[in-house]
Amino acid sequence: QSVLTQPPSVSAAPGQKVTISCSGSSSNIGNYFVSWYQHLPGTVPNLLIYDNNKRPSGIPDRFSGSKSGTSATLAITGLQTGDEADYYCAAWDRSLSVVLFGGGTKVTVL
Amino acid sequence: EVQLVESGGGLVQPGRSLRLSCAASGFTFDDYAMHWVRQAPGKKLEWVSSISWSSGNVAYADSVKGRFTVSRDNAKNSLYLQMNSLRAEDTALYYCGKDLEPIAAGGIDYWGQGTLVTVSS
Numbered sequence: 001q002s003v004l005t006q007p008p009s010v011s012a013a014p015g016q017k018v019t020i021s022c023s024g025s026s027s028n029i030g031n032y033f034v035s036w037y038q039h040l041p042g043t044v045p046n047l048l049i050y051d052n053n054k055r056p057s058g059i060p061d062r063f064s065g066s067k068s069g070t071s072a073t074l075a076i077t078g079l080q081t082g083d084e085a086d087y088y089c090a091a092w093d094r095s096l097s098v099v100l101f102g103g104g105t106k107v108t109v110l
Numbered sequence: 111e112v113q114l115v116e117s118g119g120g121l122v123q124p125g126r127s128l129r130l131s132c133a134a135s136g137f138t139f140d141d142y143a144m145h146w147v148r149q150a151p152g153k154k155l156e157w158v159s160s161i162s163w164s165s166g167n168v169a170y171a172d173s174v175k176g177r178f179t180v181s182r183d184n185a186k187n188s189l190y191l192q193m194n195s196l197r198a199e200d201t202a203l204y205y206c207g208k209d210l211e212p213i214a215a216g217g218i219d220y221w222g223q224g225t226l227v228t229v230s231s
Contacts, residue, residue, distance in 0.1 A: 035217040037155070044224070045147075045155060050210055050217035088155055092215055097169050099145065099214060104154040 004028065004089055004102035011108040016079050020105045022072040022089030028100055032092045034072040036065055039104075040085040048087075049074060081109050112136040112220045114206045119225030122196055130225055132189040132206030137220075140164075140184035143209035145218055146191050148202035148227075158204070159191065160214035167213055174200075196229045203227075 005023040012018045022034065036049040047056055049065035052072065064075045072089055089102040118130040132144070146158040159170045159180040168180055179192040189206055203226050207218035 033215060033217065037218075039155065044205070044221040045218070046221075047217065047219045050219070056219060086154070090157070090218075096172075098171055099157040099160055099169070101147075101155050101157050 003093070003096075004091065004100045006087075006089060006102040006105045008103070009106045009108065011110055012079050013110045014079055014081065017075060017077045018079060018107060019076075020074045020087050020089075020107070022074070022102050024070050024072075024091060024093075024100070026070055027095040028070075028091040028093040029067065029072055030070040031094065034065065034067055034089055034091045036063075036072075036074045037088045037090065038083075038085050039088065045088070076107070079107075079109055083107055084109050112208065114208060114220055114222035116204060116206045116222045116225035119204065119227045121228045121230065123231050124197060124229055126196055127192070127194045128196060128227060130191040130193065130204055130206075130227070132191075132222060134187045134189065134206075134208070137208065139182075139187040141212060143167075143212055143214040144180075144182060144189045145207040145209060145214065146180060146189075147205045147207055147218070147221075148200075149205070149224075150199070150202040153202075156202075160209070161189070162214060163212040169214065193227070196227075198229050201227060201229045 037045045039045045052067040053065045145160045203224040206222040208220040210217040
């Protein structure tokens, strides 16, 4: 049911920047807020971004979100080894009446 | 401090039922929508179901529609997931999550530790 498309993986060296795209449609991203989650192995998922570009308290400003039309992007700057995790976008879909999670993107720090 | 504690997981045979519970504390439970999200072994996160603050709006993933029922008891600060006709593919770690809003908008700001459901004969 995942109609939010993310790249399977992205990688970069420590200190560099990575961006993760999340492509949807007018039924979801185009008309609803996007949230982003970090999921490290063996831990509980963690909300990084909500309402497209807002950070919960405690989330460093190295993480930023944006949205344009039916796509959203998560950017991570100053990449650290501790950022190695799976990252998911999510949004409500009005046609399906479900919450959609993207397929997830694995971030590797080289 | 917000706490979400799931319970009710375990080993169950295919076709049988199981009821998960999530006890919430540290926030005004009836102000927020709640979610169930699962992760099968080696797989990605999958949203399962959500329920609005008043239980007036519920939603299910296609994979569980007609078999699972979400409910909440605001007087007991508790969320439930009744799972019937369980299948092997329902095997997963089930997380309870709190939404940022009264109606599910996909922003889950707190997660429980999860309860493991294993469907096997």
